[in-house]
Amino acid sequence: MTETRKPFFYDVTLRDGNQALPKPWNNAQKKDVYLLLLKLGVQGAEVGFPASSEMDFESVMELAKLTAQMAEEGDEVAKNVVVSGLARCIESDIQRCWEAVQYAPHPRIHTFLATSPLSMENVLHMTPEQVKEKAVKCVKFAKSLVGDRGDVEFSAEHFGDCLENMDFVIDVLKAVVEAGATTINLPNTVERYRPKLYVDQVKQVYEALPKNITISVHCHNDLGMATAATVESFFVGATQLEVALNGLGERCGNTNFYEVAIGLHNSGVDTGLHLERIYETAILVSHWSGVPIYIRAPLIGTEAIVHRSGIHQDGASKTKDMKKGAYRPIDYSIIGRNQNDTLSFTSQSGRTAVYEIITKFGYKMTLQEASKLQPVLKRLSEAEGELSAERVLDVFREQFVNVNGRLVFNNIEVIPDENRFIFHFKKDGEALVKSVTAEGPIEAALMLMREIGMPVELVKYRQLVVPEKDKLWAGRGLSRIVLKANGEEVEGRGVSSDTLKANMRALFGGVNLIYKKA
Secondary structure: OOEOOOOEEEEOHHHHHHHOOOOOOOHHHHHHHHHHHHHHOOOEEEEEOHHHOHHHHHHHHHHHHHHHHHHHOOOHHHHHOEEEEEEEOOHHHHHHHHHHHOOOOOEEEEEEEEOOHHHHHHHHOOOHHHHHHHHHHHHHHHHHHHOOOOEEEEEEEOHHHOOOOHHHHHHHHHHHHHHOOOEEEEEEOOOOOOHHHHHHHHHHHHHHOOOOOEEEEEEEOOOOOHHHHHHHHHOOOOOEEEEEHHHOOOOOOEOEHHHHHHHHHHOOEOOOOOHHHHHHHHHHHHHHHOOOOOOOOOOOOHHHHEEOOHHHHHHHHHOOOOOOEOOEOOOHHHHOOOOOOEEOEOOOOOHHHHHHHHHHOOOOOOHHHHHHHHHHHHHHHHHHOOEOHHHHHHHHHHHHEOOOOOEEEEEEEEEHHHOEEEEEEEEOOEEEEEEEEOOOHHHHHHHHHHHOOOOOEEEEEEEEEOOOOOOOOOOOEEEEEEEEEOOEEEEEEEEEOOHHHHHHHHHHHHHHHHOOOO
């Protein structure tokens, strides 16, 4: 599944996005955002509305000049990026726009006029004939300014509301193309209907206009479907996709840059973007704009990589090292996010979550052990809610490390000259002291277990160090002793700054796991 045609990403964060902020960016902040856009590799950017204020005019002019300077210094993105300003279909707006953007290597004037019956009658108070005449006149004026140095984009504002007068809209668009517009933008200014209706409109325009004309889409997210409408429009002929970082924009926002980029990428389209910069960009823009990222925002939300259901956790674990995960839309490293799947424990979680959480702390654990710990954690989660990884680790320590039960290890004395070991411990609540002669402490402990009626067979023994990720015990000795008795095999774990005591705690703990209280 590969699409050879390439999209043209035209970002509107500095215009639509900025005008919707409770505290719009100043010129220095706009420059920071613009540089992020260039690092992402955008092909076009609408950087402001020069006629709206002196500050916006200065900002657009500064960014146009900055682009020219960067292009002269060899920046490849700056050499090719289209720098655009917005202007109403008013000659003074268009003139002001050109005065600001003219310094860019590829300047653009973007002018607009509503073509929907609702807006023409109730907002503009103009007849369709007057609208067409004004659109053509303004595009001609804009083209006279840009000449061969730049280009003109025309937007049929409220295009999504033009279902009933498409013949008129196409007539206007043909006229503005003849007047000099080379990019025709079709805004879903207010999203009211299902994407298919809008996409069909886009297709109708694409088929009606000359193929050397760039069709553009600009979708707002009032019903939450702007990404779908934008992506699908590309596949019916739209080339320019107007998007915004973090989905910033009026009301429910503009089409989200990242969602469109990855939606196309996953569909075999070469976006020409530096996708690996997406996650860092999203975090910075959220910080600079003061607009938090919704925790479940696609791709960039904190919860986007979290799995809580046992079934999902199992699938995520089994495919964690694959590019395509069972419950993951992408390998998140594509967008510069360094973690793919996070498993959290709730009452809905299964053994896989236990296994993944504990092993990420650096401990070795079997799925059988995870199965035994899962019901304990489930009971806790039902009472406490979601358990943090640290809480799960605490319970693991309680249940599988230095385990007390029928036996409680207190101390061991070593008499080297006599190969004798004196054990201080409790059995079923009774304090005992037992002396055993043996070649070493492990053998002595095994002999002790036979003597007190809890015989076990040593299967495996390892001496390690507690993993650094366990902040409570990091650096202490960790003994892992696998024991077998009565057809059951268990692993005892012991931790102590004294290696000998770690060994004994592991062995006593393993015996407790086999010989449980009646």
